[in-house]
Amino acid sequence: MRICEYAPGELTGRTFECACGKVHGSTVRRITVGRGAIEAVPETVKALGGKRVFLVADENTFEAAGRRVCAELSSHGVECATHLLGTEPGFERPEPTERTLGNLIMSFPRGYDCIVGVGGGVVNDLCKLSATPGNLPYVYVPSCPSMDGYTSDSASVIYGGVKSSVACKCPDAVLADTEIISKAPAKLLLAGIGDMVAKYVSICEWRISALINGEYYCEEVAEIMRRCRKAAFDNAAAAAGGDPDAVAAVINGLCLVGMAMTYAGCSRPASGVEHYYSHLWDMRCLEEHRQCELHGIQVGVGTLLSLKKYENLKRIKPDREKALRAIRSFDLEKWESGVREYFGASADRITEIENREGKYDPDKCAKRLDVILDRWDGIMRIIDEELIPSEKLEELFVKIGHPTEPEQFGESEKSAEEAFRHTCDIRDKYILTRLLHDIGVSPDEI
Ligand SMILES: [Zn+2]
Ligand SMILES: [Zn+2]
Numbered sequence: 001m002r003i004c005e006y007a008p009g010e011l012t013g014r015t016f017e018c019a020c021g022k023v024h025g026s027t028v029r030r031i032t033v034g035r036g037a038i039e040a041v042p043e044t045v046k047a048l049g050g051k052r053v054f055l056v057a058d059e060n061t062f063e064a065a066g067r068r069v070c071a072e073l074s075s076h077g078v079e080c081a082t083h084l085l086g087t088e089p090g091f092e093r094p095e096p097t098e099r100t101l102g103n104l105i106m107s108f109p110r111g112y113d114c115i116v117g118v119g120g121g122v123v124n125d126l127c128k129l130s131a132t133p134g135n136l137p138y139v140y141v142p143s144c145p146s147m148d149g150y151t152s153d154s155a156s157v158i159y160g161g162v163k164s165s166v167a168c169k170c171p172d173a174v175l176a177d178t179e180i181i182s183k184a185p186a187k188l189l190l191a192g193i194g195d196m197v198a199k200y201v202s203i204c205e206w207r208i209s210a211l212i213n214g215e216y217y218c219e220e221v222a223e224i225m226r227r228c229r230k231a232a233f234d235n236a237a238a239a240a241g242g243d244p245d246a247v248a249a250v251i252n253g254l255c256l257v258g259m260a261m262t263y264a265g266c267s268r269p270a271s272g273v274e275h276y277y278s279h280l281w282d283m284r285c286l287e288e289h290r291q292c293e294l295h296g297i298q299v300g301v302g303t304l305l306s307l308k309k310y311e312n313l314k315r316i317k318p319d320r321e322k323a324l325r326a327i328r329s330f331d332l333e334k335w336e337s338g339v340r341e342y343f344g345a346s347a348d349r350i351t352e353i354e355n356r357e358g359k360y361d362p363d364k365c366a367k368r369l370d371v372i373l374d375r376w377d378g379i380m381r382i383i384d385e386e387l388i389p390s391e392k393l394e395e396l397f398v399k400i401g402h403p404t405e406p407e408q409f410g411e412s413e414k415s416a417e418e419a420f421r422h423t424c425d426i427r428d429k430y431i432l433t434r435l436l437h438d439i440g441v442s443p444d445e446i
Contacts, residue, residue, distance in 0.1 A: 002220065003016050003018070003024065003220050003221075003263075004220060004223040004224045004226075004227055007252060008031045008151070008252055008255035008256050008259060009030075011026065011031070011256075011259055012026070012029055012031055013029060016220075016263075018218060019219070019220065020216070020217070020218035020219070020221075022218065022263070022265070024218075024221070024263035026151065026153075026170055026262040026263065027153075027169065028151050028171060028172065028173070028174065028258075028262075029048075029172050029173055030044060030173040030174070030175075031151065031173070031176075031255050032173075032174070032175050032176065033176040033178065033251050033252055033255065034176075034177070034178055034248065035179045035244070037141075037177040037178070038065065038068060038069060038072065038141060038175060038177040038180060040175050041069050041073060041116060041139060041141060041175060042073050042076035042078055043076075044139055045073065045116065045137070045139060046076075046078070048114060048137035048139070048172050048173070049113070049114075049137060050114025050137050050139075051079070052078070052079040052080075052081070052111060052112040052113055052114065053073055053078055053080045053081070053112065053115070053116050054081050054083065054108055054109060054112040054114070054115050054116070055069060055073075055080050055081065055082045055083070055115075055116045055117075055118060056082075056083050056084075056104060056115060056116070056117045056118070056123055056126070056127050056130075057082070057083075057084055057085070057118040057123060057143075058084055058085045058093070058094050058119055058122070059084055061118050061119035061123060061143040061144075062082070062084055062118065064118075064143045064144075064180060064183070065118050065141060065177070065180045066119075066143075069116060069118055069141055070082065073116075080116075081112060083104060083108075085100055085103075085104065085119075085122065085123065086103055088100070088286070088289075089289060090289035090290060091289075091291050092291050093122070093291070094122050094123075095122065095158060095286065095292075096122045096125050096126055096155070096157040096158055097157070097158045097286070098157075098158075098159065098160075100122075100126060101129060101130070101157070104126055104127075104130055105130055113137070114136060114137045114138070114139070115127050115130060115131050115136055115138045116139045116140075116141065117138065117140050117141065117171075118141045118143055119142075119143050119144075120142070120143060120144050120146045120147065120188065121146060121149050121156070121295060124142070124150065124155075124171070125149060125155035125156055125157060126157075127140065127171075128155050128168040128169060128171065129157070129166065129168045131168075132168040132169045135169065137172050138169065138171050138172055138173075139171065139172060139173045139174075139175065140171040140173070140175070141174075141175050141177070142174065142176050142181060142251070143180060143181065143184060144181060144184035144185070144188035144192075145181055145184065145188065145192035145239075145250055145251050146184075146188040146189075146191040146192050146294055146295070146296050147191065147192065147195050147254070147295050147296050148192070148195045148196065148253075149257075150171070150174050150176070150254050150255050150258050151171060151174055151255050151256075151257075151258030151259050151262070152170065152257070152258030152259075152262060153169060153170045153258075153261070153262045154166060154167055154168060154261065154267060155168045158283070158286055160346060161283060161286065161343070161344075161346030162283065162343075162346045162349045162350070163279035163280075163282050163283050163426065165427075170258070170262060174255060176255070178244050178247055178248050178251065179244070182242055182244050182247045186240060186401070187294065187297070188294065188296075189239055189240060189247065189250070190296070190297060190400060190401060190402045191294040191295065191296025191297045191300070192232075192250055192251075192296055193232055193239070193300065193402060194296040194297050194299050194300020194301070194402060195254070195257075195295065195296035195299050196228060196229055196232030196233075196250065196253055196254070196257075197229060197393060197396075198270070198274045198275060198299045198300070198302070198303045199225045199226075199228060199229040199257070199269070199270065200229055200303065200307070200386060200387050200388055200393075201272045201273060201303055201306045201307070201310075201387070202225070202268065202269060202270055202271050202272040202274070202275075203222050203225050203226065203229075203269065203386050204272070204382055204386035204387055205268075205272035205273065205431050205432065206222065206268040206269065206272070207222070207382045207386065208379055208382055208383075208430075208435065209429075209430040209431075211375055211378055211379060211382065212368060212371050212375065212379075212430065212435070213368070215268075215430065216264075216265075218263070218264055220263075221260045221263050221264045221269050222269065224256055224259075224260045224263075224269070225256075225257070225269050225270070227253075227256075228253035228254075228256050228257060228260075231249050231252070231253045232250055232253050233396065235249040235250055236250075236396055236400050237396075237399055237400055240400040240401065257269065267429075268429075272429070272431050272432075273302075273309075273420075273423050273432045273433060274299055274303040274305070275299055275302065276419070276423035276426060276427070276431065277299070277301070277302030277305060277306075277419045277420065278298035278299045278302055280419040280422055280423065281293070281411055281415070281419060282295075282298075283343070283346065283426075284415070284419075287344050287346075290410070291410075293409035293410065293411075297402070297403055297409060300397065300402050301403055301404065301405065301406055301409075303393065304390055304393050304394060304397065305416055307389070307390035307393060308390045309420070309432060309446055310383055310387055310432065311389075312446035313383070313432070313435075313436075314380060314383060316441060316446070318373060318376060318439040318440070318441075319440070320369070320373060322440050323369050323438070323439045323440030323441075324366060324369070326437075326440030326441075326442075327362050327365040327366055327369065327437075327438070327440060328362050330360050330365075330437075332360060335360065336351055339351060339422075339425060342418065342422055343422075350425050350426065353425065353427070353428060354425070356428075357428045359424065359434060359437075365437065368438045369439065372435070372438055372439060379435075417443075417444070420433065420443050421433070421443045421444070
């Protein structure tokens with residue numbers, strides 16, 4: 001049986017020798033998706049050796065599910081202390097910053113030996129990080145289907161003002177109660193769909209980078225993601241209407257994404273340029289002390305914008321002379337002042353990334369350009385195979401009520417274009433804007 005044919009709950013405790021050369025496995029020991037999954041929290045905690053639980057939630061998720069988890073634990077003789085995540089000044093929801101994580105760790109009561117996180121992505125990411133240094137057992141009870149980091153071994157945090165991905169342990173168990181999750185606000189479900197449709201772009205860019213840079217790629221992991229994105233697309237309308245089976249299909253997909261990232265040992269299966277729109281909007285919001293939109297919604301709109309950019313790319317025929325002229329005349333000082341203007345306090349961390357990687361180094365760019373020109377047809381074929389027409393996604397978004405424009409959540413066309421320009425600067429991943437630079441096309445041209 002192929003890895004992509006397993007349900008998430010069947011993947012736990014297994015390893016797979018893969019044609020990509022890796023042995024794929026994850027430390028997640030239990031994944032249960034279904035009605036009443038929350039009742040399994042006490043036995044799961046005990047099976048992991050936990051006796052006293054530190055339960056982490058936020059105000060809303062504590063009401064939605066946390067209080068019930070505490071009651072379940074107490075009635076099974078497990079002590080439970082609670083910490084509710086606070087918010088940054090000007091924010092309605094907790095943000096994954098050093099301060100929020102610091103408050104969480106400093107509230108950890110002595111003698112407690114297990115963490116249970118009840119909530120969305122921020123709760124999960126901060127709990128994973130808190131459980132990592134002491135390798136504490138950690139059980140995650142999602143309260144909503146808003147993002148795909150359920151089972152992954154990385155946490156998305158804002159570190160020194162830069163949205164970063166930090167390595168951490170996976171949850172030991174994920175107990176997704178569809179009865180609770182299907183009652184979550186509809187917008188959170190839309191966010192989960194938004195995060196899943198991103199996988200069109202992420203897999204496309206992973207393959208493109210493998211073709212250009214020889215980056216590690218696993219077809220089996222990619223196939224898991226293709227099935228997840230299809231399940232999300234096909235079930236989106238029914239899930240948005242509250243159908244529990246459709247919601248379960250989306251949640252299964254969200255659980256698989258984290259497994260796939262762990263299998264690949266990188267975030268390539270899950271995120272590409274569409275995610276960087278979101279990271280940049282988050283960073284700007286934090287800098288400007290304004291509430292940012294849910295990750296999955298930003299990513300959904302980022303996916304739509306990225307699909308349109310790829311459609312424009314397909315109309316371009318790269319020209320060697322033009323590309324070489326642009327590569328050689330790239331003004332690093334001008335770039336740096338642009339970075340200072342856009343990123344403000346976190347600009348130093350961005351220039352550090354460039355100093356380390358040298359992605360604008362003209363010789364490296366020229367070398368890549370040769371490969372790109374040689375393999376241009378292959379790149380175009382990948383785009384045709386992996387991406388869907390932007391109108392098709394737009395149609396789905398309109399049907400389910402997912403935003404289609406940045407203006408619908410306090411951003412603008414201008415902020416989206418500015419973000420697009422900087423997508424290549426925040427991480428060292430080879431994405432669309434890096435490809436554009438190498439063929440001498442400015443981000444404003446497409
Ligand atoms: Zn593999
Ligand atoms: Zn995401």
